[in-house]
Amino acid sequence: MTTVLKLGGSLVTEKDRPETLDGRALDAAADAVADHADGLVLVHGGGSFGHHHADERGVTTTEGTHDPAAVMAVHTAMKTLNGLVVSRLHDRGAPALPVHPLSAAARDADGSLSMPTRQVETMLGEGFLPVLHGDGVAHAGEGVTVLSGDELVVHLARGLDADRVGLCSTVSGVLDADGEVIPEIRDFDDVADALGASNATDVTGGMAGKVRQLLELDAPAHVFGPDALAAFLAGADAGTRVE
Numbered sequence: 001m002t003t004v005l006k007l008g009g010s011l012v013t014e015k016d017r018p019e020t021l022d023g024r025a026l027d028a029a030a031d032a033v034a035d036h037a038d039g040l041v042l043v044h045g046g047g048s049f050g051h052h053h054a055d056e057r058g059v060t061t062t063e064g065t066h067d068p069a070a071v072m073a074v075h076t077a078m079k080t081l082n083g084l085v086v087s088r089l090h091d092r093g094a095p096a097l098p099v100h101p102l103s104a105a106a107r108d109a110d111g112s113l114s115m116p117t118r119q120v121e122t123m124l125g126e127g128f129l130p131v132l133h134g135d136g137v138a139h140a141g142e143g144v145t146v147l148s149g150d151e152l153v154v155h156l157a158r159g160l161d162a163d164r165v166g167l168c169s170t171v172s173g174v175l176d177a178d179g180e181v182i183p184e185i186r187d188f189d190d191v192a193d194a195l196g197a198s199n200a201t202d203v204t205g206g207m208a209g210k211v212r213q214l215l216e217l218d219a220p221a222h223v224f225g226p227d228a229l230a231a232f233l234a235g236a237d238a239g240t241r242v243e
């Protein structure tokens, strides 16, 4: 049983304050993850580490940079956050290992992503907990663009033939126009109005981008908040189911 879980950057960082961790939220998430580390691949987002630097330099998933200093600003911040996530997992006895996408992934000129997953699969097979993160990615014709954690989740879920996918963010699910959690989404058009009415909160497309990408997966995906993380990892449905 393979599960791919993303801890949102908005969950584990203070998204409005550059390079600021939400230590309490990360501790709570790490507790739940450490209890269910078997067969788990973890991805985390950028929050105030990645998005702040990418935004400042005008780098998005489609607009790239050829400035190595700009790439390093994003990548170094993301590695810092990744190191914090990995070490909090180690504190709880979880066998976490970092995987840095900039060193392995690439995009074609049309933006399509390639990245090997055999290293992740082998780590899983050997009992480790791979921890990937949103990052920069070499992009033909663009230099380096942003690779979101959401995109990584989708790529890993396909490459590893995952059984379940979870996106844990600060919200308890995908919300409708009245702020209620939508229990299930099967078609983007059914929820386009609710999602379209919200502002994108970051350089990688916010909630609308997540739902679009999750709908392309074979595996069932759940979007939920921190209160439902332990239940999701224990096998229960949580938040909004996207299938």
Ligand SMILES: Nc1ncnc2c1ncn2[C@@H]1O[C@H](COP(=O)(O)OP(=O)(O)OP(=O)(O)O)[C@@H](O)[C@H]1O
Pocket (backbone or CB within 6 Å): 007, 008, 009, 010, 011, 044, 045, 046, 047, 048, 051, 149, 168, 169, 170, 171, 173, 174, 175, 176, 194, 195, 198, 199, 201, 202, 204, 205, 206, 207, 208
């Ligand atoms: N219809 C919606 N339902 C739920 N959240 C929405 C909706 N529209 C916009 N949002 C916003 O999307 C945010 C979640 O997306 P965001 O990309 O910020 O999360 P994340 O994945 O945790 O962060 P990061 O991208 O840094 O990893 C919520 O905090 C909320 O403000």
Ligand SMILES: C=C(C)CCOP(=O)(O)O
Pocket (backbone or CB within 6 Å): 009, 044, 045, 046, 047, 050, 051, 054, 074, 078, 133, 134, 135, 136, 146, 147, 148, 149, 150, 202, 203, 204
């Ligand atoms: C901005 C960077 C580098 C990471 C973006 O990942 P996300 O927070 O999952 O969208």
